[in-house]
Amino acid sequence: MANEVAKAGAPRRVLGNVSAGAAAPRATSPPAPRALTSRQKAAVIVRLLLAEGAPLPLSALPEHLQAALTEEIGQMRLVDRETLRATVEEFLAELEGVGLSFPGGLDGALGLLDGHISATAAARLRRMTGLSDRSDPWDQIAATPPDRLMPLLEAESAEVAAVLLSKLPVARAAELMGRLPGDRARRIAYAVSQTAAIDPDTVRRIGQALASGLAAAPEKAFAADPVDRVGAILNVSAAVTRDEVLRGLTETDAAFAEQVRRAIFTFPHIPHRLPARDVPKVLRVVDQPTVVTALAGATAPEETATVEFLLANMSQRLAAALREEIEARGPVKPKDAETAQTAVVAAIRTLEAAGDVQLVSPEDS
Numbered sequence: 001m002a003n004e005v006a007k008a009g010a011p012r013r014v015l016g017n018v019s020a021g022a023a024a025p026r027a028t029s030p031p032a033p034r035a036l037t038s039r040q041k042a043a044v045i046v047r048l049l050l051a052e053g054a055p056l057p058l059s060a061l062p063e064h065l066q067a068a069l070t071e072e073i074g075q076m077r078l079v080d081r082e083t084l085r086a087t088v089e090e091f092l093a094e095l096e097g098v099g100l101s102f103p104g105g106l107d108g109a110l111g112l113l114d115g116h117i118s119a120t121a122a123a124r125l126r127r128m129t130g131l132s133d134r135s136d137p138w139d140q141i142a143a144t145p146p147d148r149l150m151p152l153l154e155a156e157s158a159e160v161a162a163v164l165l166s167k168l169p170v171a172r173a174a175e176l177m178g179r180l181p182g183d184r185a186r187r188i189a190y191a192v193s194q195t196a197a198i199d200p201d202t203v204r205r206i207g208q209a210l211a212s213g214l215a216a217a218p219e220k221a222f223a224a225d226p227v228d229r230v231g232a233i234l235n236v237s238a239a240v241t242r243d244e245v246l247r248g249l250t251e252t253d254a255a256f257a258e259q260v261r262r263a264i265f266t267f268p269h270i271p272h273r274l275p276a277r278d279v280p281k282v283l284r285v286v287d288q289p290t291v292v293t294a295l296a297g298a299t300a301p302e303e304t305a306t307v308e309f310l311l312a313n314m315s316q317r318l319a320a321a322l323r324e325e326i327e328a329r330g331p332v333k334p335k336d337a338e339t340a341q342t343a344v345v346a347a348i349r350t351l352e353a354a355g356d357v358q359l360v361s362p363e364d365s
Helices: 002-007 012-022 038-051 063-075 081-096 105-113 119-129 137-142 146-155 158-167 170-179 182-192 200-216 226-235 239-252 254-263 267-273 276-285 288-296 301-312 316-329 334-353
Strands: none
Touching (some): 137 200, 146 158, 158 170, 158 182, 239 254, 267 301, 267 334, 276 301, 276 334, 288 334, 301 316
C-alpha cells in the first residue's frame, strides 16, 4: 500500500522537513523504532501529510485500498518519534529510488497514449475499461450513443431500466424515454420512484453488468446501417442504374428493397421532404449555372413539380431571373440535367449532415 500512496502524490518537501527535524541529535540514546506493517506505514504517512495540510489525492487509489487505509488509520493510536522518523526516511528513500512511473490501469494508459495509437485500438480499449474495477462503468454508459442504449431499455427489467435512466444526464434520459412505447415508458417511470433505497454498490454492479453487455457487443465496421448505405449510393447513381438495382433488390428481398426506397432522396422528392423555408439555403450553396441546368432539364411531371416548388419558395426577383435563364438555356441533354439535379440533391444532403436543414421523414411526407 505504501507504493500506492506514493503514486497518489505524497509531497516530498513536507516529508523531508519532518525527517530532518526528527533527526536532530539528542543527549540520550533514542529507542529503537517500532516494526510496522506496510499498511501501518502508509497510515503514518497519510496522517502526517494531512496534519501538515498537504494535498493528497487519495481518490486516485482503488476503492478497496481507500477502505483498507481508512480502517488502518482507525486502528492506529500513538507513534513515537523514532518510529515516525524511520518511516518517513524509508518512504523518502523509496520515492528517491523511483526512476519512472506509469499511470496504472487502462484509463490512465489511454490518457497517456491519446493521439499516439489508432482510433480503432483506442475504441476497443475503451470498451475494455468498462470491465475495470478502477473505472466508473456509468461514465462509459453515459458516453454510449442512444441507439445502442435503446436495446438495453427494451430488454432489461423496468427496475434496471429505471436505474439506467436515473444515472444518465436528464436530456439523454428524456430522449430515450421519448423513444419508448407509452406503456413501457410508464412502467419505467414508476420504477424510478422505487429507486430511493438502492445502495451505491448495487447501482455500481448494475452499471458493470450493463457495461459488460455493451463491451461484449461485436464492433461494427460501418457506422450507418445497410439501408442507409445503399440509399446513399443510389441517391447519386444514374436513374437507370437506380431503377435496375431496386428492381433486382425487390426480386431478392422485397422488404429490404422497400426500406431502401424510403431511404432514397432524389430530385423529385425535394417538394415532399425539403421544408420550403430552407430553399434559399440550398440555392446559396449551389452555383447558379448548375441550378439553371437542373431546372431547365426537368421534363417529367414529378421533376417539373420540383421546379415549381423551388421557384415558389425563393425571392420573386431571383425566380424571375431564373425563369428567363431557363428559357434562354434551351433544351438540355438528359445526362447534363441528371448531373445537375444530382448536384442539387448532394448539396441538400451536405446541409442536412451539417445540421443546417432537417429533411421531413419519408413516413411523415
